[in-house]
Amino acid sequence: MNISKLIVNTKLDTTSPYYLQIAALIKTKIVDGSLTVGEKLPAERELALLFEVSRTTAINAYRHLEKGGYVSIKNGSGTYVSDRYALESKTNNEIPWPQLLKPYIHPSMATLMSELMVSNVLEDKISLDAGMPDPNYYPIDIFSKLHRDYLAELEPRDFGHIPVHGYEPLRHTITQMLGSEGIKCYSDEVIILSGSQQGLYLTARVLIEPGDYVIIQAPTYLGAIQVFQSLGARVLSLPQSEDFPFEILEDYLTRYRPKLLYCIPTFRNPTGTVMNAGERKKLIQLAARYRLAILEDDPYSNLYYEDRPPASLKALDDYGGVIYLSTFSKILMPGLRLGYMVAHPSFIHRIILEKQYVDLHSNNISQWLLDLFIKEGYLANHLIKMRGIYRNRRNVMTEALNQSLKSKLSFQIPQGGFYIWCKINENISLKKLLQEALKTGVSFVPGEAFYAAPGEDKEFRLCFSQHNEEIILEGISRLEKSIGKFKKSQFSISKREVRPII
Amino acid sequence: MNISKLIVNTKLDTTSPYYLQIAALIKTKIVDGSLTVGEKLPAERELALLFEVSRTTAINAYRHLEKGGYVSIKNGSGTYVSDRYALESKTNNEIPWPQLLKPYIHPSMATLMSELMVSNVLEDKISLDAGMPDPNYYPIDIFSKLHRDYLAELEPRDFGHIPVHGYEPLRHTITQMLGSEGIKCYSDEVIILSGSQQGLYLTARVLIEPGDYVIIQAPTYLGAIQVFQSLGARVLSLPQSEDFPFEILEDYLTRYRPKLLYCIPTFRNPTGTVMNAGERKKLIQLAARYRLAILEDDPYSNLYYEDRPPASLKALDDYGGVIYLSTFSKILMPGLRLGYMVAHPSFIHRIILEKQYVDLHSNNISQWLLDLFIKEGYLANHLIKMRGIYRNRRNVMTEALNQSLKSKLSFQIPQGGFYIWCKINENISLKKLLQEALKTGVSFVPGEAFYAAPGEDKEFRLCFSQHNEEIILEGISRLEKSIGKFKKSQFSISKREVRPII
Structure with a gap:
């Protein structure tokens, strides 16, 4: 029987890899007898055309079926439906993953x-x-030089486990760096993260229960929306407007009692807009009044091309509610996988409890090199x-x-x-x-x-x-x-x- | 008024850092007027003795109060209660973090x-x-040599973002390495993790909903118990016994329908015990029958001091339900923060969706160096x-x-x-x-x-x-x-x- 007739009108969806869907379809046809034992299946190239997928996907589909014992691939000859004996012991046996996995909350598009x-x-x-930054300007040579010059100064135990909150010298260096940007903090208010994405995730994990409201400025960074939605948050959007939409914000605050506002005040992704100094002050006042936590995501403020942007929300934070998040991915290189968070010690304490489950602590080598890079003045x-x-x-x-x-x-x-x-x-x-x-x-x-x-x-x-x-x-x-x-x-x-x- | 009278019978607990609890206590006494404006507070040394904490903790408590405007620290003279004006604007203002944070599920002891x-x-x-491994044997020199010798071969974009599932050459190398240990897998069944702790976390995240049952072998790795409990799982314990307690397991399976069994079959932490080959086979059969997923944590199997241990559960897995987890922390060095998981492609697909929220992908530099380390034969x-x-x-x-x-x-x-x-x-x-x-x-x-x-x-x-x-x-x-x-x-x-x- 020609397989192309069997798959008329079959649409692949995006819930699982294509090759698995193709394999599952062929498997059904083998199990229900539409395809019989010993029958030759289409060549990989043909299969790829039929489903409009790449040849690799077709190959993987057959390999998967072979592993399950449904087909046998004979090199140079083709792929054939296997005999029933091997099948039956398999058919009832395979674990039904889709039934075991938690329902997937499908975040945005x-x-x-x-x-x-x-x-x-x-x-x-x-x-x-x-x-992303231009890879041609990643300061790889300097990192390499630092690696060469300073390796001897490390103790072996620097390559072992370090505290969850990060490599102590780097925390100290970041504290000082932030001081020069108007953010005064003690080092117990700072935690090193495996990229600022992790800060979004952990913040959402310790604050958001399914059904909680989170406010964002729309449009905003996709990764943040996804994290909030995947943890069951209901996302309220502040629309784009010339001035910051304080009236709408206050309406949201009284109506829904949200715990968290997520924003990128400086050179926002994707709009490039900057919240002005007056708006920043007013936002802090409003947030303090309503006990609203603000997650300030600030990856871009050091990439200014005209005047320096206004001081960060964290620099103005007089109520302890601003969670400041930044990263070295945009100003150095994403492969370092390093970001950091500055917040009230009570909040950091809880983030530490959560981070130890996620990865114990971030990568030592990156932290050590980054600390040197900043201290030696290369970052500036x-x-x-x-x-x-x-x-x-x-x-x-x-x-x-x-x-x-x-x-x-x-x-x-x-x-x-x-x-x-x-x-x-x-x-x-x-x-x-x-x-x-x-x-x-x-x-x-x-x-x-x-x-x-x-x-x-x-x-x-x-x-x-x-x-x-x-x-x-x-x-x-x-x-x-x-x-x-x-x-x-x-x-x-x-x-x-x-x-x-x- | 003497502060020591105020804190009679005060017990510090472990829900937040000590210095914050001390600061909170003193703050209450300032706000309620027990301590008056201008009053001199005990020296840091005395405060430390009073609460039986370190001097640093006492210093931090005063610093925290100073930041909040409650006290002023005069160098060389002492710490004094500040005047009311500064106080009042602060008192009503500070965000109440404990009310905002999600209830904390306190895992074990x-x-x-x-x-x-x-x-x-x-x-x-x-x-x-x-x-932990002995830091004196961390192969730092070899990693350093590899860094020197091979850096020129990298493209700048290797320091940028890489796929969530990891650095492609390393995945391939791990696939081959596993092949030699009897675990046959394709590279789409492998994901690189930021330590195997992350594999525990992600597995629990995609499988466990609050109230779900998870079976462990008691005693077992603390970090696993904590992750399961923190996500709301109810943990069922298989007791320690000469032979694997299959009867109890089967009773659990019929009674509670758990989704997951967590085990360390080889040189279990903390008991050092090994499940024998017959038990492994029987466990796989039982798990397949009950559609039970098995999380096989295998950090130690390469550290054998007598005969090679029996093949892993994953090597015997004929029903696709074994999630295999291992790490380089025990055999190389924990600071690499690298582990990996091998599982059914459907499962890995879902883990990838979750991992992108947690840290996008693991550290590039570690992955690149580790790949070279294995390929050049240094690991063996x-x-x-x-x-x-x-x-x-x-x-x-x-x-x-x-x-x-x-x-x-x-x-x-x-x-x-x-x-x-x-x-x-x-x-x-x-x-x-x-x-x-x-x-x-x-x-x-x-x-x-x-x-x-x-x-x-x-x-x-x-x-x-x-x-x-x-x-x-x-x-x-x-x-x-x-x-x-x-x-x-x-x-x-x-x-x-x-x-x-x-």
Whole structure:
């Protein structure tokens, strides 16, 4: 029997890997007898075409079936349905993982996005999507030199277990560094984290019970929304507006009694906006009055390209409710996996209890090297250099956008950070535009990814940090081409329609 | 007013740091007027004596009060109660963290233990407690050489973000390494973790909902019990017995329908016991029948000092239900923070979704160096060396115990791992013995720490891996002295009495 007939109208979904779904489908057909013992199955190439997946996925599907005893793969000949004997002992035996796993709370449109991003990617694609520093400027040589020069000074036990809250010298160094940024803290208010993502997770773990409300500024960092939602929080969104929407915030505070506000006050991902000094003070006052904890995520404040941004919320915190979070991933390199949190000692104490379950403590070698890097003054110099480089790239990208897409896009020039937040003035679906852009060899992130609830589908984020000026110009030119492919006629029909799913 | 009168009968507890509790107490007395503005408070030394805490704790308490505006510290003069004006604006303002934090599920007696361990510690204490490799044998020089020799081969992007499941070459290397140990797996069945503790945590996160049952073998690794309990699991204990207690297990399975069994089949922490090959097979059959997932924690199987131990449960797994967990902390160095999990692809897929929230991915530098270390054959050699060293230490410790404490202790000689599990034949409370031992300058872990429910208080764990033969001998001699301090008369009165707390 031809397998292609069996899989008519079969749709793969994103709940489990494709190859497992394909294997499961074929297995059903073997078990119910549609495919008979000894029958030759399609070649891997054909199977890949049938399901519109990669050849590797097809190979993995067959391998998985082979492991389960359902098929046998004969090299050079093909894949055949195995005999029943091997089958039966297996069929009843395999553990039903989907029934054992906890129900999965599906946070926002992350999976959909990652699906979009991997499909139809050109070899020389220019990524204007991921918010990462330019790898060409990772200070690897300096880290390597520090490793060479200082290794002898370490005690063997520095490579053993260290306290949950981190490598003591690094905590001390960070405390001093923060002092110069107006955040006065003792070292028992600081904990080293395995990236600031871990700070989001742990904060949510110790504060949020299913059904609790959390306020975010929409749009905001996807990873935060996902963590809150995955732990069962109900997310309230403060809309984007010229001034900070205090009235809406106060309404939320009285109506829902949320415990936590998550915000990125400086060069927010994805909008690049900065909360001004007056708004910061007012926010602290309001939060103190309502006993609202604020999770201040601050990865970008050292990447300013004009004036220094206003003091952080933590620097103004006179009620002990600001949980300050930052990371070295954006200013140095993500592979270090190091971030840190500053908060009230009672809060840090509880975070420590939680972190010991998650990973005992963060990586020693990274902490040791980073401490040296800061102490020897390399970080300060690196920041000066990177600000210059990124300022240039921002200028090049905004000028290119103004020249070639001025009539079709609107955006604000960001004063720091990595991102330009664009709004398209045409009636194009951003998802369709992304597919077109990927074909042309450029990528961006559709705005929807930064919202807890589906938005207008008119916005997208461009990142200017990862590539040099030449590549940025080529990227914007490709983007222009992709937008150009939509004819006037197409604009009108792609109006957002919501149809019932029946 | 003398502050010592105010704190009569005040007990510090372990729910928050001591200095905060002391500060809170003094604050109450300031706010209620018992302590008046301008009054001089006890010197730090006195305060430390009053509360029986360290001087640092006293200093921190005053600093915390100063930060809150309640006292002012005048250098060289002392600490004084501040004037009311500063006070009042603060008093109403501070965020009430204890009300905001989620209720804390207090797992077992971990805190109590850590309290015991830090009190009255002599400078030259010999730790026979922590289960760690000897830092003097951490292969730091080789890691350093690999760093020097291979750094040039890395791409800058290797220091950026990598996939959640880990550094691809290391996953491949681990897959091959496992193949030689009888565990056949594809690389999509492997995920790199930030230590195997993370594997315990993530497994519990994706499987356990509050109220779910988890089976453990009692006694077992404390960190596992804590993770299960902190996520709301109800822990069922299989008692220790000559043969594996299959009848009790089956009773648990039918009675409670647990999802998960946690076990360390080889050189179990703390008992050092090994499940034999027949028991392993039978366990797999039973688990398959009841659709029971098994979390096999296997940190020690490469540290065997006699014959190779039997094949792992994962090697026998024909129903896809064994989640295999191991780490490089015990065989190399804990500071690497690297472990790994091998499980069914459906399970790994879900673990990946969870791990991305916790830390995005594990540290790149450690993964890269570890991969080289294994590939160049250093791991195999290191294991041969360490087996020799630890075998010797085990011999020395067991002989010393037999010579000096034979009549008072009973234990089995472990065939591998780090631990000797001792049972004391006298009526001494292990907690009292520990206090005595700490005064004599030696430490061990009382058995209670390895149980989900209070046990007999007759057992304790000694670790022979951390120190050389000479120190081991001195440690056992100190232990003998501590036991000797208990007179015959004391043995009888320390019988375990349970009195109501009123």
